[in-house]
Amino acid sequence: MDNPSKIMEGGVEFSIGKFDGKSMNYDFPKILVYLNAKGKLLFGEKFKLYKEDRNILLKLCSYFIKDKTICKKFGIDVEKGLLLSGPVGCGKTTLMKLLRHLVPLQRPYEMIPCRNVTFSFNHLGYKTIEDYGNSRFYCFDDLGVEPPGRFYGKDCNVMGEVLLSRHDLFLQSKQKIKTHATTNLNAEELEERYGNRVRSRMRELFNLIAFDEGSGDKRR
Known part of the structure; x- marks a missing residue:
């Protein structure tokens, strides 16, 4: 069964929360870590998330x-x-x-x-x-x-x-x-x-x- 709390990107597994088999609890700081990494893959190494956009x-x-x-x-x-x-x-x-x-x-x-x-x-x-x-x-x-x-x-x-x-x-x-x-x-x-x-x-x-x-x- 797929675990929605884990996403693989560029050979690295990212956790974006916890999944208990029924419901998913997301973790916002972990989501930001994933989005930052995914952004670099999509848009290049200069990509970053900005504090003012939090x-x-x-x-x-x-x-x-x-x-x-x-x-x-x-x-x-x-x-x-x-x-x-x-x-x-x-x-x-x-x-x-x-x-x-x-x-x-x-x-x-x-x-x-x-x-x-x-x-x-x-x-x-x-x-x-x-x-x-x-x-x-x-x-x-x-x-x-x-x-x-x-x-x-x-x-x-x-x-x-x-x-x-x-x-x-x-x-x-x-x-x-x-x-x-x-x-x-x-x-x-x-x-x-x-x-x-x-x-x-x-x-x-x-x-x-x-x-x-x-x-x-x-x-x-």
Whole structure:
């Protein structure tokens, strides 16, 4: 029987908690040790987790391991997806790429740059919106800064339409079809970009987890 408290990476076994055969008790400091090692394997030796991001990491890890006590404390609904927001370069994309490895038995999500969705729409039209309205799990990266959609002379707010499709899917599915996203924009900017209707659906679709506005650019 698989032991979910142990994860093998690069020939090294990491313990991320204790498993008694029925339930799993995660250990946050051990999770951070594992994520730091996994990050170096995925992104290179320069990767590191930052002390100032510890609160964000606690929220994100609690969501992925479905720690209902901590999630309740932070007002996080484990049935919804995540909208991770913060300034350029604060590490949103990196963390979303990393954290999908934390619970290997969970259904993985695919990272999709929003600009790729728009480029696909400009080439293929409305089939693109249908394609993303399926039951796969996605994390749409860099929401709100994608170029405008245009197909045969008609303008389309492509990601707005994709989010409406994903919202319909989320409401209809018994086992919630999850959608995640990262964005540099705040709530007002998102509403300006996508309109009030999409913004209200986003509240039902996502938990908002935000970096401090003063978070530095880690890519420098």
